[in-house]
Amino acid sequence: xxxxDQPTEMTATEGxxxxxxxxxxxSGFNGLFWYQQHAGEAPTFLSYNVLDGLEEKGRFSSFLSRxxxxxxLLLKELQMKDSASYLCAVRDWGGATNKxxxxxxxxxxxxx
Amino acid sequence: xxxxxxxxxWVICKSGTSVKIECRSLDxxxxxxxxxxxxxxxxxxxxxxxNEGSKATYEQGVEKDKFLINHASLTLSTLTVTSxxxxxxxxxxxxxxxxxGSGANVLTFGAGSRLTVL
Numbered sequence: 001x002x003x004x005d006q007p008t009e010m011t012a013t014e015g016x017x018x019x020x021x022x023x024x025x026x027s028g029f030n031g032l033f034w035y036q037q038h039a040g041e042a043p044t045f046l047s048y049n050v051l052d053g054l055e056e057k058g059r060f061s062s063f064l065s066r067x068x069x070x071x072x073l074l075l076k077e078l079q080m081k082d083s084a085s086y087l088c089a090v091r092d093w094g095g096a097t098n099k100x101x102x103x104x105x106x107x108x109x110x111x112x
Numbered sequence: 113x114x115x116x117x118x119x120x121x122w123v124i125c126k127s128g129t130s131v132k133i134e135c136r137s138l139d140x141x142x143x144x145x146x147x148x149x150x151x152x153x154x155x156x157x158x159x160x161x162x163n164e165g166s167k168a169t170y171e172q173g174v175e176k177d178k179f180l181i182n183h184a185s186l187t188l189s190t191l192t193v194t195s196x197x198x199x200x201x202x203x204x205x206x207x208x209x210x211x212x213g214s215g216a217n218v219l220t221f222g223a224g225s226r227l228t229v230l
Contacts (some may be wrong), residue, residue: 037202042118042205042221043156087155100146100207100219105155 002026004103006088010033011109012078020106022088031091034062034073037105038084045068046073046086075108083110114140116208118222125196126230132192133225135206141186142208146219147179162189184215196229203227 003025012018024032031050035043047063049055049071061074073086088103115138125131127174129208143164148156160181161169168181189208193200203226207219 038223040203040226045218045220048218060167098209099158100163102148102156102159107153 002090002092002101004088004090004101006086006103007020008104009107009109011111012075014080014110014112015079017074017076017077018108019107020075020086020088022071022073022103024069024071024088024090024091024103026069026092026101027102028093029066029090030093032062032064032071033085033089033091033100034060034071035089035102037083037087043087077108080110080112081109114218114220115224116206118206118215118221119225120225122226122228124228124230128195129167130192130194131196131227132190133204133206133227135189135191135208135222137187137208137220140208142189144185145183145189145208146204147181147189147191148205148207150205150224154160156205159191164189193227196227198229201227201229 005023033048034046036046037043047062049062052062059076064071085105085107087105089100092099092101117136117138118124145162147159149159150156158171159174162181162183164183164186170176183189203224205224207221
């Protein structure tokens with residue numbers, strides 16, 4: 001089976017840096033994704049890691065360690081509009097199809 | 113980039129009726145689409161994998177006779193909630209893989225359909 005854990009909620013200050021951690025256990029790992037979701041809207045893609053290391057994309061960076069089953073999403077220069085849920089998702093190779101399994105999500109509140 | 117269109121955005125129905133939700137990949141072909149359900153303040157739960165031209169693969173605990181999935185073409189998958197009850201009220205989101213500009217492994221999500229069963 002799969003198990004993906006994230007903190008439920010986090011609070012940070014505008015302009016600061018925040019790191020959202022994700023740990024996972026899966027039988028057939030085939031990549032890890034981070035999505036952003038504002039309330040009532042569909043998730044939007046942020047980043048993808050399949051090899052160990054750091055992927056940087058503007059204010060957002062994502063890190064992966066496959067041996068530790070661990071990833072984090074780093075948000076720099078926080079803006080109020082970054083207040084949203086951040087979903088860690090693992091692509092699990094189920095034999096015939098890759099499935100994307102989501103963690104519980106981390107609700108980030110950015111304060112002035 | 114890849115665009116997935118989902119319709120309707122909102123639907124309210126009476127208990128016992130059936131509701132169909134459509135998911136279309138607008139500018140790319142999707143042999144596989146995924147259907148998720150999301151309850152308030154919870155994460156996305158995978159319901160089923162929709163495969164073009166074959167039967168859908170359902171996740172454990174999801175009733176295939178209640179949530180009918182049809183993937184008749186490379187750009188359209190439909191989810192029908194049959195004999196809907198209030199506990200089926202939820203946010204249903206479809207997604208498709210691929211499309212130019214999105215990366216082969218990236219899922220693009222539709223805008224979601226909020227179902228309310230009275």
